[in-house]
Amino acid sequence: MTAHTGTLTGTGYDVKAVRACFPILEERVHGKPLVYLDNAATGQKPQQVIDVVETYYRSINANVHRGVHTLSNLATDAQESAREAVRRHINARHAHEVIFTQGTTSALNMAAYGLGSLLLKPGDEVLISTMEHHANLVPWQMACERHGAGLKVIPITDEGELEPEIGRFLTERTRILAITHASNTLGTVNPVKEIVAEARKHGITTVVDGAQAVPHMAVDVQDIGCDIYVFSGHKMFAPTGIGVLYGREEVLDRMPPWQGGGEMIDRVTFAKTTYAKLPFKLEAGTPHIAGIVGLGEAVRWMAAHDLRAMAAHEARLLEHATRELGAIDGLRIVGTARNKVGVASFVIEGVHHYDLGTLLDQQGVAVRTGHHCTQPLLARLGLEGTTRASFAPFNTMEEVDVLVAATRKAVKMLR
Amino acid sequence: MSNRMTLQEAQDQVVEEFALIADWQDRYEQIIESAKDLPRIDPEKKVDANLVNGCQSRVWLAAERRDGTIHLSADSDALITKGLVALLVRVLNDRTPEEILGTPITFIERIGLREHLSPTRSNGLASMLDQIKRYALAFGAKEEQR
Numbered sequence A: 001m002t003a004h005t006g007t008l009t010g011t012g013y014d015v016k017a018v019r020a021c022f023p024i025l026e027e028r029v030h031g032k033p034l035v036y037l038d039n040a041a042t043g044q045k046p047q048q049v050i051d052v053v054e055t056y057y058r059s060i061n062a063n064v065h066r067g068v069h070t071l072s073n074l075a076t077d078a079q080e081s082a083r084e085a086v087r088r089h090i091n092a093r094h095a096h097e098v099i100f101t102q103g104t105t106s107a108l109n110m111a112a113y114g115l116g117s118l119l120l121k122p123g124d125e126v127l128i129s130t131m132e133h134h135a136n137l138v139p140w141q142m143a144c145e146r147h148g149a150g151l152k153v154i155p156i157t158d159e160g161e162l163e164p165e166i167g168r169f170l171t172e173r174t175r176i177l178a179i180t181h182a183s184n185t186l187g188t189v190n191p192v193k194e195i196v197a198e199a200r201k202h203g204i205t206t207v208v209d210g211a212q213a214v215p216h217m218a219v220d221v222q223d224i225g226c227d228i229y230v231f232s233g234h235k236m237f238a239p240t241g242i243g244v245l246y247g248r249e250e251v252l253d254r255m256p257p258w259q260g261g262g263e264m265i266d267r268v269t270f271a272k273t274t275y276a277k278l279p280f281k282l283e284a285g286t287p288h289i290a291g292i293v294g295l296g297e298a299v300r301w302m303a304a305h306d307l308r309a310m311a312a313h314e315a316r317l318l319e320h321a322t323r324e325l326g327a328i329d330g331l332r333i334v335g336t337a338r339n340k341v342g343v344a345s346f347v348i349e350g351v352h353h354y355d356l357g358t359l360l361d362q363q364g365v366a367v368r369t370g371h372h373c374t375q376p377l378l379a380r381l382g383l384e385g386t387t388r389a390s391f392a393p394f395n396t397m398e399e400v401d402v403l404v405a406a407t408r409k410a411v412k413m414l415r
Numbered sequence B: 001m002s003n004r005m006t007l008q009e010a011q012d013q014v015v016e017e018f019a020l021i022a023d024w025q026d027r028y029e030q031i032i033e034s035a036k037d038l039p040r041i042d043p044e045k046k047v048d049a050n051l052v053n054g055c056q057s058r059v060w061l062a063a064e065r066r067d068g069t070i071h072l073s074a075d076s077d078a079l080i081t082k083g084l085v086a087l088l089v090r091v092l093n094d095r096t097p098e099e100i101l102g103t104p105i106t107f108i109e110r111i112g113l114r115e116h117l118s119p120t121r122s123n124g125l126a127s128m129l130d131q132i133k134r135y136a137l138a139f140g141a142k143e144e145q146r
Helices: A015-019 A047-060 A070-090 A104-119 A138-147 A192-201 A249-254 A289-303 A307-326 A353-362 A375-381 A397-414 B007-019 B024-037 B079-092 B097-102 B125-145
Strands: A098-101 A125-129 A150-154 A174-180 A205-209 A228-232 A243-247 A265-268 A273-275 A331-334 A343-348 A368-370 A386-390 B059-066 B069-076
Touching: A047 A070, A047 A289, A070 A098, A070 A243, A070 A289, A098 A104, A104 A138, A104 A174, A104 A205, A104 A228, A104 A243, A125 A138, A138 A150, A174 A192, A192 A205, A243 A249, A307 A331, A307 A343, A307 A397, A353 A368, A353 A386, A353 A397, A353 B024, A353 B079, A397 B024, B007 B024, B007 B079, B024 B079, B059 B079, B059 B125, B069 B079, B069 B125, B079 B125, B097 B125
Parallel strands: A125 A150, A125 A174, A174 A205, A205 A228
Antiparallel strands: A098 A243, A228 A243, A265 A273, A331 A343, A343 A386, A368 A386, B059 B069
């Protein structure tokens, strides 16, 4: 086994200080220290995010944008300052381009419903890729069914990269391109800026699923140039149940609302309802205020850290895991793209991923097993499932070693 | 069949075998070992219609009536799951519907695998047990109609 120089990896990155932010890392599982490598499923929460949610409920809680009383104003301020924090974090032009949703899935459903109604006619096409999460597939399939459109798919290489020259897959009937920024199963980071630029040349509306990208890198939506960018809070150190749909003002202004009711109205009569301005037009019902406040704090936590240093640390973890896991007899890494976030998916000859996941859990190691909500991708790769270790800035080289040793032990038991 | 253990005795026997095992590794090795005792399933029964829902691995569980009892055959593509279903088959196989429905199945909790029994667990042990009970109910009802 490789020896590591404690918590400092000789790079100046202080992983110990980062770990200290996450109280859950003190937990033990089956009597062993928790080694949390399921960050792509959901991320852990820094103490300051937990605190802000608690403080919100303890001393601010009230409904937003409705009351004239003090607490309601405080809650509204807290929500809107979180919106501004998110705007700054992703470099949106306006705060009202940041729409709060329940998560990536509801954001994509909103986009598919709204853009579908706005853009799709019979015979039109929506283009996605083979590596999409079901959340960026099923809503488009549903929209296509509603409007008589067709769903087209960009193929991938055996390494798990998109087939090059995206222009080849655009047709005269392509209206919407919806593509993931980073694959949850393979870790592949797609060149979304280039892809979006190519699509926009043809007047195609672009949607980027950023759920697996935002926890790992600074995302600049204006630089990417997409019409819509969506992500979840819970994968980027914020609470569950909160997510974001960013959309360019021009697009969101034209996009019909997905849900009606609550704060989304301007004036309601039995004959006709006119809608509120952005962002409220797209935020029906009482929002998840505590989640929004938590998301704002998570974004502040990220802003206070060096995201590039974190990404470099994760890259070292991935490199180490890829090399050490790859040395296990019969183990194959699934997804070997040149540009990856910290996701190591693998299969082992003669070992079922469920068995491996169970025995890793017994050793305190949390990983994800199965199809990762990407059944068409696994079908393309000829697999039924993989075991996936996914990294966060708080993971250590020693934890990768624990994963590798635990995997070796499990394989020995299962063969 | 008169000298055969009752379902309760069969459960107690499994519990005794696991009682001496202290650590997780030996416990799982015992489960994996149990998988090897599971009689090979007839390939004709390894069809989608016999798949148990709610498992992350695939589990086939088939039942047929034999002389008033229920004969079970099963398989799984995951070893631990196969070991768990093998323990179920060992305890519950070739018993009357009345005995299956009349005896509380407690051995899984008692051998320290309670966590595997929760309906939310993806191994589907709870679903397998439900499936066996459904077979027992269906076959028991047919017996009564005769």
